[in-house]
Amino acid sequence: MKVDNPKIKVLILWGIVLCSFIVFWICHVYISNYQTFVAPQNYLVRAKHYLQEGQKEKALQEIEWGVNTFKPVSSEVLAFLMKIKKDNMDENGYKELEKKYQVSMLLEKCNYSENLQFDTKILDASEFSFPLLSKTTQSSVLSLWKLLTRRTLRCMQDTNLSVSQIFNFLYYSGGVFYINSNIGNTGFAIDNDILVVSEGSAEGSGAQIWFQGNNYAGNRRGFYVLILTPPPCKVFRADRFDIWESRNDALKMEQFLEEVPEGYIGVFAVADDASENMTDKLEQNLLSFGFSKKTYIKGEKRIFGYGYAFAGIGVKGANEGTALQNWAEYNPSQNRIPIAICCVLHGRDK
Amino acid sequence: MMKNQDWVYISIGAVSFIATLLFVPIFRWLALKLNVVDMPDQKRKVHKKPIPYLGGLAFYISFLVVCCFIEWFYPQYFDDNLVVIAVVGTFIVLMGLLDDLISIPASKKLIFELFLGILLYYWGFKTVTIAHPLGGVLEVGWLAMIITPLWIVGVMNAINFSDGLDGLASGQVAICSATIFAISYYNGQIFSCLVMSILLGCTLAFLVYNSHPASVFMGDTGALFLGFVLGCATLVEKKKGVTIVALTIPIVVLAVPFLDTFLSFLRRVQRASRGEFFVPDRDHLHHRLLKLGLSQRQVVFSLYYFSICMGFLAFITSLIPSKYTFLVLILVLMLVGMGIILLHFIEGISRKNEEQL
Numbered sequence: 001m002k003v004d005n006p007k008i009k010v011l012i013l014w015g016i017v018l019c020s021f022i023v024f025w026i027c028h029v030y031i032s033n034y035q036t037f038v039a040p041q042n043y044l045v046r047a048k049h050y051l052q053e054g055q056k057e058k059a060l061q062e063i064e065w066g067v068n069t070f071k072p073v074s075s076e077v078l079a080f081l082m083k084i085k086k087d088n089m090d091e092n093g094y095k096e097l098e099k100k101y102q103v104s105m106l107l108e109k110c111n112y113s114e115n116l117q118f119d120t121k122i123l124d125a126s127e128f129s130f131p132l133l134s135k136t137t138q139s140s141v142l143s144l145w146k147l148l149t150r151r152t153l154r155c156m157q158d159t160n161l162s163v164s165q166i167f168n169f170l171y172y173s174g175g176v177f178y179i180n181s182n183i184g185n186t187g188f189a190i191d192n193d194i195l196v197v198s199e200g201s202a203e204g205s206g207a208q209i210w211f212q213g214n215n216y217a218g219n220r221r222g223f224y225v226l227i228l229t230p231p232p233c234k235v236f237r238a239d240r241f242d243i244w245e246s247r248n249d250a251l252k253m254e255q256f257l258e259e260v261p262e263g264y265i266g267v268f269a270v271a272d273d274a275s276e277n278m279t280d281k282l283e284q285n286l287l288s289f290g291f292s293k294k295t296y297i298k299g300e301k302r303i304f305g306y307g308y309a310f311a312g313i314g315v316k317g318a319n320e321g322t323a324l325q326n327w328a329e330y331n332p333s334q335n336r337i338p339i340a341i342c343c344v345l346h347g348r349d350k
Numbered sequence: 351m352m353k354n355q356d357w358v359y360i361s362i363g364a365v366s367f368i369a370t371l372l373f374v375p376i377f378r379w380l381a382l383k384l385n386v387v388d389m390p391d392q393k394r395k396v397h398k399k400p401i402p403y404l405g406g407l408a409f410y411i412s413f414l415v416v417c418c419f420i421e422w423f424y425p426q427y428f429d430d431n432l433v434v435i436a437v438v439g440t441f442i443v444l445m446g447l448l449d450d451l452i453s454i455p456a457s458k459k460l461i462f463e464l465f466l467g468i469l470l471y472y473w474g475f476k477t478v479t480i481a482h483p484l485g486g487v488l489e490v491g492w493l494a495m496i497i498t499p500l501w502i503v504g505v506m507n508a509i510n511f512s513d514g515l516d517g518l519a520s521g522q523v524a525i526c527s528a529t530i531f532a533i534s535y536y537n538g539q540i541f542s543c544l545v546m547s548i549l550l551g552c553t554l555a556f557l558v559y560n561s562h563p564a565s566v567f568m569g570d571t572g573a574l575f576l577g578f579v580l581g582c583a584t585l586v587e588k589k590k591g592v593t594i595v596a597l598t599i600p601i602v603v604l605a606v607p608f609l610d611t612f613l614s615f616l617r618r619v620q621r622a623s624r625g626e627f628f629v630p631d632r633d634h635l636h637h638r639l640l641k642l643g644l645s646q647r648q649v650v651f652s653l654y655y656f657s658i659c660m661g662f663l664a665f666i667t668s669l670i671p672s673k674y675t676f677l678v679l680i681l682v683l684m685l686v687g688m689g690i691i692l693l694h695f696i697e698g699i700s701r702k703n704e705e706q707l
Contacts, residue, residue, distance in 0.1 A: 027418045
């Protein structure tokens with residue numbers, strides 16, 4: 001086969017290139033659809049697919065797994081959960097879900113609004129009942145809310161909420177609360193209230209660790225750590241490590257956590273980011289407080305990722321996965337600061 | 351200890367290497383069948399017998415294969431920018447083929463390349479900062495729309511100009527890719543590492559066929575595509591807070607091809623009054639070194655050596671604070687200037703010797 005006409009040669013070779021590109025494009029679309037379906041974070045896509053196929057149980061299983069793995073939970077996910085659970089859920093449970101949905105909608109709107117007007121009544125009646133709080137904790141809650149609305153939830157800056165409304169808001173927005181003095185399932189309990197707020201990557205984000213009326217965190221970037229002695233809880237050590245800026249701080253934090261005696265309580269809050277220079281050893285040291293890799297980042301199980309908010313209360317030496325932890329994903333394409341809240345409440349002394 | 355990510359890069363490089371190794375003979379065979387060969391001449395070309403083109407098509411097809419490989423096996427590392435490169439790269443390859451078969455005017459080629467550069471800008475490939483002449487970095491703002499296409503076109507043509515000797519362009523791209531890979535790896539820039547693994551695999555495999563004496567050429571298709579991918583990979587960075595010493599490092603890495611392009615540009619400006627701006631000549635660095643009596647292999651290896659030195663310098667640049675990078679640029683300019691003066695000096699001695707003889 002000898003082709004002498006250069007134009008025909010061009011046509012043949014262009015044909016080969018275009019055919020290769022078309023094959024590539026078909027493969028890309030096919031693989032992309034497949035990967036979208038199987039990617040852990042796309043649990044909603046899978047759940048919808050299962051529901052369409054009439055596999056309601058599987059859809060419910062999938063969505064519940066997703067809600068526990070990827071945070072913050074979007075209003076779209078909660079709406080789907082409401083739809084799927086409507087028929088087989090008790091009234092209180094459904095109301096709680098509905099409120100979570102309403103608060104989630106509020107938070108999503110909050111990204112685009114500086115001053116959000118909303119009906120605070122949705123925070124009045126609560127399916128979630130927390131114990132009576134000491135005056136110190138009540139004042140801490142008000143300070144916590146003030147800082148949170150000044151820095152992050154700016155759209156609610158002018159909203160006056162009572163302590164119980166604030167608690168309801170924090171709970172419905174995805175906060176993790178233990179109201180029986182227990183630190184998760186570690187088997188350890190406290191004799192005081194601890195409130196932790198972490199704000200992930202964004203301009204001006206910070207962290208709060210409230211204990212006995214004092215805030216042991218601030219608005220400087222890094223990993224804030226407060227170590228408490230076993231009950232009667234007293235402050236053992238407190239520090240901040242800017243793991244984003246320096247690997248040296250990660251090494252210092254490794255050392256810091258290693259020196260904590262077994263049975264001591266560790267309270268952790270990330271401000272902005274604490275993953276950039278995270279070492280394997282530091283991650284192991286965090287796991288030794290009972291935390292576990294509960295979320296997925298790029299297909300791998302991790303405690304938290306780049307720009308994530310992370311708030312946790314654990315006990316040195318506790319079994320992996322038993323501590324109290326909460327996280328929120330950082331999504332640079334969204335104008336939303338990730339917030340993670342967790343609290344252990346002891347309540348007022350009798 | 352090897353991380354999971356390291357295995358990802360290794361496997362991507364390996365797939366790219368194997369794919370190119372397999373595709374090059376196929377396109378060589380096709381080039382012979384279609385009689386797409388580069389005939390020797392007494393002007394610019396240095397080879398003595400007809401050599402088939404189309405080796406460059408193997409880069410393109412391998413790139414597409416590796417993209418699918420990444421998306422299938424490592425979806426977490428797959429980036430939509432790879433698809434953008436594949437789409438725009440297709441236009442580059444089509445243009446390169448047209449130029450290889452029925453040579454198109456350089457001015458039209460340049461306009462098309464600039465157009466593709468602007469297209470890339472709108473698809474998110476852009477540099478927002480450049481090295482400040484007095485240290486640190488400078489926000490370029492809307493000028494990014496001009497700098498980005500110029501950068502892409504500059505890198506593409508620099509690689510194309512250096513494709514004058516067996517194994518020169520592919521070897522230089524391999525050295526540049528290895529350097530940028532090392533810098534990106536050190537800074538945790540995943541996308542750049544992925545693209546550089548692909549380029550490294552492709553070019554090393556191509557060197558098996560393209561080293562002196564070459565059995566296949568990459569043609570404009572290959573050189574432009576390699577330059578295009580290299581240019582694109584240096585423009586993408588999503589990570590917050592990481593100061594990319596924008597374009598400084600790639601400039602240092604690509605110092606040899608850029609120098610050649612710059613000198614060629616100056617010669618063309620001199621000839622512009624005669625209406626020969628777009629006419630190629632035989633005064634590229636490799637031609638001049640050949641004229642001094644060096645063998646093809648010696649010229650290629652000396653330019654490799656210079657590229658490796660620049661690679662080390664670029665790596666060091668990436669480690670120092672951005673406010674000092676301009677010092678490295680000055681050092682590079684001084685080295686390059688000294689090299690040009692030395693070359694002129696040696697050429698002068700050589701001419702005198704010839705006249706005496």
